[in-house]
Amino acid sequence: MSWDWFADPTYWTSRLVFQRLLAALYLVAFLVAVNQFRALLGERGLTPIPRFLAARGFRQAPSIFHWHYSDRFFAAVAWLGVVVSSALLLGIADLLPVWGYMLLWAVPWVLYLSIVNVGQIWYSFGWESLLLETGFLAIFLGPASVEPPVLTLWLLLWLLFRVEFGAGMIKMRGDPCWRDLTCLYYHHETQPMPGPLSWYFHQLPKPLHRIEVAANHATQLVVPFVLFAPQPAATVAAAIIIVTQCWLVASGNFAWLNVVTITIAVSAVDGSLIWSAPDDLAAPPMWFNGVVIGVTLLTVVLSYWPVRNLLGGTQLMNFSFNKYHLVNTYGAFGSVTRRxxxxxxxxxxxxxxxxxxxxxxxxxxxxxxxxxxxxxxxxxxxxxxxxxxxxxxxxxxxxxxxxxxxxxxxxxxxxxxxxxxxxxxxxxxxxxxxxxxxxxxxxxxxxxxxxxxxxxxxxxxxxxxxxxxxxxxxxxx
Structure with a gap:
């Protein structure tokens, strides 16, 4: 990736694919909210949001629902998320000036943050924070008419590094079966939500399961460092991560965890290998560059907590250090159940x-x-x-x-x-x-x-x- 601190047109295609994939994931997330909230979180749900809000203030759980809550209002918020996500998927944001692009991409982030922060145990999964952090960074990528901002692309690389390296470290520090390469003897059978091919994955020979685990360690503990190397090495590293995540998609159901990871990895691919950027791209406005620099500095400060977590003796898995789900720590399957x-x-x-x-x-x-x-x-x-x-x-x-x-x-x-x-x-x-x-x-x-x-x-x-x-x-x- 270029060390030009402002923009690099070679990532124009990668940014476009990243944005469409992320918009599609936002759309899925809001449709899930539309379909399930009344039974789980509604006024007569299993864990009602009004009861939750009565016990917590805005600082404890930032959400627009502190100002008003009703099931109709929640449905309106979720449907608004569906509409905006659909508009982003269709590329409407690319027709707007930079400030309009930022405002439109900020809408689903604010709406989904509001849902997650009142979602209680039903929204306690790591991929909620991952979608929010990815969605926050997307606000600062700019529309298709301007060159992609390099600093934001670097922030996406840092996010992808934490996702992969954090998952690798939690495994090495956790269940001994990751170290002796036997976890996949059990995982396909005991994972939370098996898929249509999981039975077949489980039937693979044990030596192949051991190779799978060894390859996983290489992908999560070594490959993430290559993401920061010059091209084409970074593209190769991103491709390895994408292939690994596709393997996980085929072998189980992990909501949008794997697809979000694939989406972030796309941003590391040299887009010129797929499609050349238009010749008439504009440079980002100076005010926009200033905003991106500010977001970068904020990320550097907030990175203290996940870095300390990664280097510390007791690593937390899928944890947000602030209520806005920015610069989180990630990881999965530190332990694997045997039955x-x-x-x-x-x-x-x-x-x-x-x-x-x-x-x-x-x-x-x-x-x-x-x-x-x-x-x-x-x-x-x-x-x-x-x-x-x-x-x-x-x-x-x-x-x-x-x-x-x-x-x-x-x-x-x-x-x-x-x-x-x-x-x-x-x-x-x-x-x-x-x-x-x-x-x-x-x-x-x-x-x-x-x-x-x-x-x-x-x-x-x-x-x-x-x-x-x-x-x-x-x-x-």
């Missing part, structure tokens, strides 16, 4: 002689004969939290009893998050949640039975409950 457990929710129409029928969710494993679907980059938040609840009761303590209560009342908003409702006519009289051990079928079992999973019950998460007079779930006595 898969799933929370299975069942209902029965008769308490005295229950015939238990299972609720099937859209993405998480349930029916052993159902092939895991492709979900990413869409994010099924309830399905993900049910995976966490299977690891420890504390992950579901604040919302799982409320979910049981919603099922007992046949709440239509909540049932929209379910793939199959076994009680379409009237709600069940009793609901329970059991814990099952799941494992993939072997090749022979798959051929013989057609099943993708073998499962067995191992415990109870929520004892059978019925609806109380106040509308909550109470244990059956």
């Amino acid at each position: 898969r457990t799933e929370v299975i929710i069942e209902g029965a129409a008769d308490t005295d002689d229950p015939e238990w029928r299972e609720y099937e969710f859209k993405g998480k494993p349930g029916d052993p004969y159902r092939r895991p679907p492709q979900v990413a980059p869409y994010h099924l938040r309830l399905d993900w939290l049910l995976w966490f609840a299977s690891l420890s009761p504390r992950y579901g303590s604040g919302w799982l009893p409320a979910l049981v209560g919603k099922l007992l009342t046949g709440d239509r908003t909540t049932l929209k998050l379910v793939r199959h409702n076994p009680f379409p006519d009237e709600p069940p009289e009793v609901v329970r949640a059991r814990l099952f051990h799941y494992r993939y079928t072997t090749r022979a079992e798959r051929k013989e039975t057609g099943a993708w999973w073998v499962r067995e019950p191992i415990g109870t998460v929520v004892t059978p409950c019925r609806l109380s007079a106040d509308g909550s779930a109470k244990p059956v006595r």
Whole structure:
């Protein structure tokens, strides 16, 4: 990358692709909010936003919802995000002057920041902060009519370095299976949301799994340093990261984590290798260069905390050091579970002689004969939290009893998050949640039975409950 501190036209095409990909991801994120917020966060949701706002001020959770909240207003905010993201995807921002471009790109950042900061446990994933930090930097890339600002491109490289190197370091410091190259013996089976090809990845020979882990270490611990090398080395490094992330997309469902990483990596590619920039590009205005310099200095200051975290003995994973989700620390799978457990929710129409029928969710494993679907980059938040609840009761303590209560009342908003409702006519009289051990079928079992999973019950998460007079779930006595 050029050391011209102001602009470099060779990254014009890379910037264009980066912006379109990021706009598409914003669009997905806002559609997820539109479709899921009422059941999870609405006024009658599992963890209502009004209750959250009553306990926290603006400084603790910066959000426009501190000034006003209603489900209609939240829906309007989310739909506005959909509209603006669509406009950015169509390239409307490139038709505006620099200041207009900045204002338009700032809108989805402000809106999504407002959602994330009131989203509680449903928005506690690392890719929320990653999307916000990437979206913030996009504000300072400029429209297609001006040369790409070099300092902003360097800030994107620094972000990509933290994503990759942070993930590599958390693995080396965490589970021993990363150091002995055996983590992929388990990962494809125990990951939060397997995809349609995950079973096949799990069946790969163990020596190949070890090669996969070794290649992952090289990609996350060595390749990130090459991003700062002159071209074409930086493009090669970015290409390696993109290929690795595509491998992860194929092997599992991690919402938009991998696609955001691919998007950032695109910014490191020498765009002239794809398409030459127009000859009539304008130099960025001096005031814009001054703003970019200010953002760079802010990033340098805020980088103290993630750098200290990376170099310290106890590394935090996916953590924001400020409420605006700027210059965060990243990482994933510092530990890998060896056995898969799933929370299975069942209902029965008769308490005295229950015939238990299972609720099937859209993405998480349930029916052993159902092939895991492709979900990413869409994010099924309830399905993900049910995976966490299977690891420890504390992950579901604040919302799982409320979910049981919603099922007992046949709440239509909540049932929209379910793939199959076994009680379409009237709600069940009793609901329970059991814990099952799941494992993939072997090749022979798959051929013989057609099943993708073998499962067995191992415990109870929520004892059978019925609806109380106040509308909550109470244990059956």
